Amino acid sequence: MAKDIITRILHADRLGSVEHGAVLKPLHIATAYGYSTAEELTAVFQGERSGHVYGRQGNPTTAVLETKISLMEDAVGTVCFATGMAAICSTMMALLKKGDHVVASRFLFGNTASWMNTLTQMGCEVSLVDATQAAHVQAALRPETRLVFVETVANPRTQVADLEGIGKLCAQHGLLYVVDSTMSTPHLFQPKAVGASLVMHSLSKSICGHGNALGGSISDTGLFDWSRYPHLLPAYRKGPPTTWGLLQIRKKGLRDMGATLSAEHGHRIAAGAETLSLRMERACSNARALAEWLQAQPLVSKVHYPGLASHAQHARAKALFKDFGALLSFETVDGVDPSEVLNALELVIKSSHLGDNRTSALPVARTIFWEMGAEQRASMEIADSLIRVSVGIESREDLLADFGQAFGRLAQRG
The missing domain is CATH 3.90.1150.10 (Aspartate Aminotransferase, domain 1)
Structure with a gap:
């Protein structure tokens, strides 16, 4: 397979079997998925083998999009949501508990800033700082700090966070480093290069590009040691630790919150992603x-x-x-x-x-x-x-x- 990211995304649908020889993965709209035996269904349900159990947790069409986003971000995996805000809110709901502390940029997109206000009403503390300097993030850290959230380029004033400095700081303190890379897109920048743990995108924006679909995603770069994170439930501590966080996000975030990306919108976004670099x-x-x-x-x-x-x-x-x-x-x-x-x-x-x-x-x-x-x-x-x-x-x-x-x-x- 070609190594250039543009070519890899363009031909990503052909990495696995494609129905009837189609060069583009078809649209799957089924809600339910049946298996030959109860044992097969149980194995899929318990995460022992790959497969789909119910459309709220994803479907074959959105799974293809998740593969494309993972390729774009050099990630170990991706979970897609109905919107970018659903990705942010569901992820934090899945990973945070009452009494936790979050440090976030004060130069946030309006709805994200609104969510941070809501988070404080649910028992978490949020410190908003000038993220253009890592020193401001460091000064806000507490023993109960769990994650740091920044945007690559702020919308709308275009402040650029000290992405590298904050990444080093989070690595030093063992903190989740969550980066919203919507404005930069994978074409311009991969947050993994600065140590990001999770990368968020509003897929409705440039990755789709055509203004005809809503979607969001969270990708795990594989850099964070989930065995050190205290809030992961025993049911999700299966297999390699690099998969634990994303599994809990899919189950406690996507499944429980119900913010499912529709197959139709996932199909449109996946097609739009093919021309991201050109656009x-x-x-x-x-x-x-x-x-x-x-x-x-x-x-x-x-x-x-x-x-x-x-x-x-x-x-x-x-x-x-x-x-x-x-x-x-x-x-x-x-x-x-x-x-x-x-x-x-x-x-x-x-x-x-x-x-x-x-x-x-x-x-x-x-x-x-x-x-x-x-x-x-x-x-x-x-x-x-x-x-x-x-x-x-x-x-x-x-x-x-x-x-x-x-x-x-x-x-x-x-």
Whole structure:
């Protein structure tokens, strides 16, 4: 089999037997799975042999997607969920107990930040810190700390966490290191390289890419010693310890929480994943061009994009990532309403989605970060005028022309 990751993903469906010689794994929609003997069913149910017992825990179609994600992340295994948030919440519900402590970046996606608030209501303590420096994470550690959670690139302000430094810190203290790599994607970065224990993706975003499916995943890199983790139940301590954590996540997270990825959406995501690298190369190129263009506009006060030399973590992003991603944000000068900018755009879609083939944008403080209030937005460096742009794969000339005509109209009004 070819070693290049692009080729391996493209031909991943042919690693095992494929029904009727199909080059793409077909869609399996069955909910129940029967066996010839009660002993066979029992062996599958107890994890003694591979197989499916009930659709809530996965199906042959989502299993193929899990194999693809594992290949992308060089992981020992993956569990897929209905959404990215389902992956985060179910994993923490499966692995944490009342009294545990979590350290997380304070530059989190809005819904993830909301989940951290919910976690505190369930008896866990959460410390939100500036994860761009590992020292801040270290200062927050306690004896009861169980895991550290960060995003590779923060949505929407694009802060880049001290991924390598935090990885070393977690290894030193034997902590679970959970990395949300949605914004960087496996094309740009593998968190395993910095010691991540678990890698999370919102598959709805760039891995799918077409805005036509919801999904999430958790991959185990094989680096964490699960024999040292105190909350694993005896029933899941079977076989090699590298499999224990993911088994408990599948059983106590996916099965018990019921956030199952549908076969149809899993099939769409698996197909979208085949062109991830091609799409990301184009989207990253467009994003760099747009960020540089915006930086020169008199109606723009700040541009946040890791590919700009002015970005606080530019050197880190350059060292860690293959490219700088397809997400950027910018702030308008005083007197320019972000909604006016968005309304003047004709090609760009006003939408809360990201990681799509089509470029979209939104006013951050008035939409996805509105619920948390002004004080918490300020702590996350979210300005009232901030506009997030998820850059797609349109013609670069058409994309820049759309922003050009929008700013031209606004300048004429002023």
